Amino acid sequence: MKRRDFVGLTGLAAGALWLPVIPGFAGDLVDPMRLLEPGLDVAAKKRLADVALNAARAAGASYADVRIGRYLNQGVFTREKQVQNIVSSESFGVGVRVIANGTWGFAATNTVTDAGIAKAAQLAVQIAKANSKVQKEQVQLAPQKGFGEVSWKAPIKINAFEVPIKDKVDLLLATNAAALSNGASFVNSVLFAVNEQKYFASTDGSYIDQDIHRIFPTFGVTVVDRGSGKFRSRSALSAPMGMGYEYLSAKAEDKVAGPQGSDVIGYKNSYDMLEDAARAAKQAKQKLTCKSVVPGKYDLVLDPHHLGLTIHESVGHPTELDRVLGYEANYAGTSFATLEWKAKGQPYGSKQVNIMADKLQPYSLGAVGWDDEGVKTKEWKIIDEGKLVDYQKIRDQALIVGQKESDGCCYSQSWQDVQFQRMPNISLKPGTSKMSVDELVKGVDKGIYIAGNGSFSIDQQRYNSQFGGQVFYAIEKGKITEMLEDVAYQTNTLEFWNSCAGSCDQSDYRLAGFFNDGKGQPSQSSAVSHGSATTRFNNVNVINTARKI
Known part of the structure; x- marks a missing residue:
């Protein structure tokens, strides 16, 4: 999607830079296309990690580890027939943790250069030495062998960031429509996607590159009885998962029925958002007149x-x-x-x-x-x-x-x-x-x-x-x-x-x-x-x- 189309779709134009308070979202607001840009390659990460480890040891650390992290987040927010907001963010930097004089020290920087990383490592050691003056017992670590250069990647099939924003918006608005057509008075829906690109290195001899993905589609449905003013709600029965966009493929074999007579459907490794929203509206409406439990x-x-x-x-x-x-x-x-x-x-x-x-x-x-x-x-x-x-x-x-x-x-x-x-x-x-x-x-x-x-x-x-x-x-x-x-x-x-x-x-x-x-x-x-x-x-x-x- 082009930047111009993205801004137009949100309907916020100059307000597109506005960011609500969203737990777990950190970093700078970015164009969603930036989420698809490759980060540093593994060789560059290893070189920078060694800068941190060497600087920490030279400053007096008995142990050090460094984490080079790129954290990508996206949230698409809708209500009834409109898009409320689309937020994409990126955070990139380095954290250095050390033990010096038997005490922990930590410092971080978003100046990802040799000088910036070395300075953070030296500061972490200074903090550890300062902390050691009040430390009563020295830190003792369980032994851990180094793993050399290794990697791990979440077994995703579709990177959620590669799916056009229009497709995500269409899914959420269709979800809202399914709820409204089945009796909902109000409905909001959200799709969160997260990618953690993390590189870890330590003086134990590990250099670990990992690519982690998570996704969370959810909604809330409310039905109002205009006559009495009573209202009832039901939220999505989705689960956030360590998967890609394939989670929204809605495979029939992943549906699990509740007990006969309950009108409940559970989901395993895929999720039917439209079906769940339609059922949520019906159940919220039924709640208005159902029996109140006897304690x-x-x-x-x-x-x-x-x-x-x-x-x-x-x-x-x-x-x-x-x-x-x-x-x-x-x-x-x-x-x-x-x-x-x-x-x-x-x-x-x-x-x-x-x-x-x-x-x-x-x-x-x-x-x-x-x-x-x-x-x-x-x-x-x-x-x-x-x-x-x-x-x-x-x-x-x-x-x-x-x-x-x-x-x-x-x-x-x-x-x-x-x-x-x-x-x-x-x-x-x-x-x-x-x-x-x-x-x-x-x-x-x-x-x-x-x-x-x-x-x-x-x-x-x-x-x-x-x-x-x-x-x-x-x-x-x-x-x-x-x-x-x-x-x-x-x-x-x-x-x-x-x-x-x-x-x-x-x-x-x-x-x-x-x-x-x-x-x-x-x-x-x-x-x-x-x-x-x-x-x-x-x-x-x-x-x-x-x-x-």
């Missing part, structure tokens, strides 16, 4: 798109070792799952709960070949048959808990931010016995089926919580009977996971995820996926969110 104890059957958020908050965050050790106490809380609690061997969940951490799963948001401190990524157990067996750790944390290697879950949102421990993909393993969603529902006498994630609340120790959803259906004597509204469940982490009675098999396994998970001070954002199959939880306390206390 009480219910067996819950939770769709993967809903369960992902509960996994994220009640397992992902409380098993981050830095949170367990109190490093996040000033910002996002601590964790009930302390080292002392783990040592007691209390069950985190029932025997059916097997939760894995990984940075490997294809198409997941967290999938990379190496993390941001040059550790080869892997899969490991967090909860095994209901017992907490491990945490999420990086190189300067492993020795604290008596382990000899990092888990490979270190990440930084950009070249100008220091890397630290971030949540890998955290997923509930599906059941090993053949089990369909209908068969899972068949065993429920009194229950509720929930799809989609809604509002939630959880305390700073990730223990007491409340979760809502997008759509709810009553289950009576093994069958879906009617849609419900105003549903949320209140529980605590141990009570919830110990109520787990089993999951559907691998055929129902799907990824949910989050594009912007915040953590740290200054805050950083990361993307993470959570996989599961539809899962049953027995005797959970359900409240009515519309009732006054």
Whole structure:
């Protein structure tokens, strides 16, 4: 697309340079065609990396790593029949992290020249030496071999930035039209695309080039009853994915039906945005007149798109070792799952709960070949048959808990931010016995089926919580009977996971995820996926969110 056409399409002309506050978007606004320009070649990156490493060692660093990063973002925003905004941004620079006098130091620069990079490396060492005057214990890194010159690329088929903006706009406006023609009063839709071009090098002897892609199509639909003034909404049941534009190819084999009678369709490795928007409008309209839930104890059957958020908050965050050790106490809380609690061997969940951490799963948001401190990524157990067996750790944390290697879950949102421990993909393993969603529902006498994630609340120790959803259906004597509204469940982490009675098999396994998970001070954002199959939880306390206390 030509620059003139791009500006004309947005309808903003001189206002095309306006940028709303969008989490995860950083850098300079650029013409979208710039996102297709090649960055530095690998040889140039290696030469610049060696400048940083040599300068750091010469200044007194015992260890150094350097990250050369080019971060590309694009967001297309629409509402009803109009384009609201199109934003393309690029950020490029270098971050240098060192250990000097047993203490961390970090500095970054967007002056990507020999002199600029050497100056950043020297500054990082100066900061480390200054910090060492108040450091009580020296940093100890788990050993890590160098990998030499290696690379990893996300297995995408279509680079989202190569798709003309007109095609993206047409898709979003067609999505809006599908919702409006099925009863929506208002609808907005968005398409986000991200490309991280990251080069890592360290004094351990690694030179790692990685090309990472993510995509997130989403929308929100609202239906208003003009007579009563009541309104109801439903958001997209899409998941952000570590894929290219092929995610929007809408393959029939990737659709997974909810239980019979629920009118819910889930999606695996492709997504039908128009179909989901049309169904969202119908369901939002149905919510206006459906029955409000009667509070009480219910067996819950939770769709993967809903369960992902509960996994994220009640397992992902409380098993981050830095949170367990109190490093996040000033910002996002601590964790009930302390080292002392783990040592007691209390069950985190029932025997059916097997939760894995990984940075490997294809198409997941967290999938990379190496993390941001040059550790080869892997899969490991967090909860095994209901017992907490491990945490999420990086190189300067492993020795604290008596382990000899990092888990490979270190990440930084950009070249100008220091890397630290971030949540890998955290997923509930599906059941090993053949089990369909209908068969899972068949065993429920009194229950509720929930799809989609809604509002939630959880305390700073990730223990007491409340979760809502997008759509709810009553289950009576093994069958879906009617849609419900105003549903949320209140529980605590141990009570919830110990109520787990089993999951559907691998055929129902799907990824949910989050594009912007915040953590740290200054805050950083990361993307993470959570996989599961539809899962049953027995005797959970359900409240009515519309009732006054």
